[in-house]
Amino acid sequence: MTLIVPLTARTLRAMAGRLCGYVGLALVAALWPLASAHAAPIPVVAAESTYGAIAQAIGGPYVQVSSIIQNPNVDPHQFEATPQTARSVAHAAIVVMNGLGYDDWMRKMLAANPAPKRVVIVAAALDPALVMPDQNPHVFYDPRVGALVAQRLAALLQQADPAHAADFKRNLQAFEQSLRQVDGVVRQLAAQHPGLAVLATEPVYGYMLRQLGWRSLGDTFQFNVMNGTEPAPRVVARYEDELRQHRAALLVYNSQVSDPLTQRMRGIARQSGIPMVGVSEFAPPGMGYTAWLLSSLHAVQQTLAKGGR
Structure with missing residues (x-):
């Protein structure tokens, strides 16, 4: 025997509610793996490995650091960028460079690969008072400049990845603590x-x-x-x-x-x-x-x- 239920307006609303509930649960189930997955590492490009080392110390596993010059035998004043270098810079969220003419090739690449959301950290410009009167460009040998770069990186990474803000803060504290040895x-x-x-x-x-x-x-x-x-x-x-x-x-x-x-x-x-x-x-x-x-x-x-x- 077939039971016929009259499709009143109230019955139709109840059925629609249950259907929406099922669809909602299905959507939640489908999206749950994406919501729980870690975000992709933030791409950071350092003109020199010295700054890349600082970026890695602060970002840890939540950054992907590419250091353009890392061979101790390369003269930065005579460095010539390659297409691969240009691609790395084009996709970077954060770029760290020295400034004071030390790595002008990076400025040229940044101009050739504009990205409105990309942030550029120029180490020598973080505190001009620390730059020597003779404009010596080798500011990376001043640990105070290294600390400023680390602080700026930590602030940017906390904004870009709030879920790991506490990690970046801890990494910065550990980095600053290590500089006390110096x-x-x-x-x-x-x-x-x-x-x-x-x-x-x-x-x-x-x-x-x-x-x-x-x-x-x-x-x-x-x-x-x-x-x-x-x-x-x-x-x-x-x-x-x-x-x-x-x-x-x-x-x-x-x-x-x-x-x-x-x-x-x-x-x-x-x-x-x-x-x-x-x-x-x-x-x-x-x-x-x-x-x-x-x-x-x-x-x-x-x-x-x-x-x-």
């Missing part, structure tokens, strides 16, 4: 060798020397070499004299550059018994920013302890 070694070295006179083949380590309270000699020579300009004979003669007369207690050289002039100066320093230490412009792959700063400070500390031996 401060400790700097204070120790400054106390052991107050007001030390230092020569350098390039002004790469200038910001760290300022932190140490040490005097940098031969700055004209250093900037000539950095800019690829042939130093005047009198500048070269003065630099050689400072080496031969042992007016500096240490020679810092750029381990990424090997040209006849700097090799000659290193030879004179060796003959004069002046200790030498090489520093790089980039954190090597897999090394954190703090560890990179500490590695150069420890190298300086060990070199000075050995003296001219």
Whole structure:
């Protein structure tokens, strides 16, 4: 026997309600995997691996960091971008660069690949008061600049990914805590060798020397070499004299550059018994920013302890 239920307006409304309920549950079930899945990592591009190391420390697994220059043997002043580099920059949500003419190739790529929502962090512009009067572009050797980059990154990542804001905050705190190790070694070295006179083949380590309270000699020579300009004979003669007369207690050289002039100066320093230490412009792959700063400070500390031996 078939039961016929009259389709009154009330019955139709009840059936429609139940149908909507079933459809709603189906939609929730279908969308649930998407809602519970993690968002894709935020793409961050760093002009140099030094800044890429900071971005990785702050972003952790929630960022995808691409460092354009990470080979310690590459001269950033002569770097030429590739199509692959341009694609990485075009898809980046955040770009970190140095500024002060150090990586102008990045500015050109940003202009060639406009993206209204992309945010660019220029390390040297975060606090102009920290930039040396001579406009030395190697600001990454000032841990205060590294801290500012980390703080800016943390703020941007918290906005872009609120679900992991607490992680970014914790990572920033851990990063800032690690920089205290650098401060400790700097204070120790400054106390052991107050007001030390230092020569350098390039002004790469200038910001760290300022932190140490040490005097940098031969700055004209250093900037000539950095800019690829042939130093005047009198500048070269003065630099050689400072080496031969042992007016500096240490020679810092750029381990990424090997040209006849700097090799000659290193030879004179060796003959004069002046200790030498090489520093790089980039954190090597897999090394954190703090560890990179500490590695150069420890190298300086060990070199000075050995003296001219």
